[in-house]
Amino acid sequence: xxxxxxxxxxxxxxxxxxxxxxxxxxxxxxxxxxxxxxxxxxxxxxxxxxxxxxxxxxxxxxxxxxxxxxxxxxxxxxxxxxxxxxxxxxxxxxxxxxxxxxxxxxxxxxxxxx
Amino acid sequence: xxxxxxxxxxxxxxxxxxxxxxxxxxxxxxxxxxxxxxxxxxxxxxxxxxxxxxxxxxxxxxxxxxxxxxxxxxxxxxxxxxxxxxxxxxxxxxxxxxxxxxxxxxxxxxxxx
Numbered sequence: 291x292x293x294x295x296x297x298x299x300x301x302x303x304x305x306x307x308x309x310x311x312x313x314x315x316x317x318x319x320x321x322x323x324x325x326x327x328x329x330x331x332x333x334x335x336x337x338x339x340x341x342x343x344x345x346x347x348x349x350x351x352x353x354x355x356x357x358x359x360x361x362x363x364x365x366x367x368x369x370x371x372x373x374x375x376x377x378x379x380x381x382x383x384x385x386x387x388x389x390x391x392x393x394x395x396x397x398x399x400x401x402x403x404x
Numbered sequence: 405x406x407x408x409x410x411x412x413x414x415x416x417x418x419x420x421x422x423x424x425x426x427x428x429x430x431x432x433x434x435x436x437x438x439x440x441x442x443x444x445x446x447x448x449x450x451x452x453x454x455x456x457x458x459x460x461x462x463x464x465x466x467x468x469x470x471x472x473x474x475x476x477x478x479x480x481x482x483x484x485x486x487x488x489x490x491x492x493x494x495x496x497x498x499x500x501x502x503x504x505x506x507x508x509x510x511x512x513x514x515x516x517x
Contacts, residue, residue, distance in 0.1 A: 333507040391496040395446035
């Protein structure tokens with residue numbers, strides 16, 4: 291069964307460093323998302339991406355964040371200058387298309403900022 | 405912003421018992437989804453609901469889309485140890501520019517063998 295994959299599973303970085311989290315969405319899906327989950331809390335929407343551009347972003351997704359689909363399969367989230375409060379699980383998700391809200395999530399990347 | 409409140413926050417039950425949990429909002433949603441999350445893993449989609457009043461089953465799980473469109477319910481029958489995890493509701497509402505989901509606060513389920 292097709293699934294969303296994410297790498298790395300765990301990333302440790304120092305405050306102020308740049309990180310890139312990678313995702314491979316399900317191949318026939320057209321919408322891609324990043325969500326964040328701080329330890330013990332609910333899942334929060336960061337950004338959605340369709341047709342090679344951001345379609346919606348939350349207030350969490352400030353200028354330090356960017357997303358890219360560099361090729362036909364990868365979808366990345368970059369944090370330019372990490373802060374301690376960026377420590378969280380980051381989940382990539384994908385869905386088939388407009389009107390279908392069934393999003394399938396990857397296993398997540400645990401980001402630890404020290 | 406929009407909030408989805410889930411209750412109960414946690415449940416500790418014996419294997420074989422039935423479980424009920426719910427999700428409520430002050431806003432109308434046009435789609436409700438239920439996810440299960442194991443520790444350190446991503447949410448796994450269990451059930452999707454698209455119409456008010458809809459009742460949908462997936463094995464021992466049954467979910468309902470409330471007729472007010474402001475709530476949803478999940479029932480698990482004859483619980484087993486592998487049902488342990490956190491159950492999240494998620495909703496999508498009309499007027500959204502995209503397919504953004506709003507997640508609930510979660511219900512932690514513990515099942516004692």
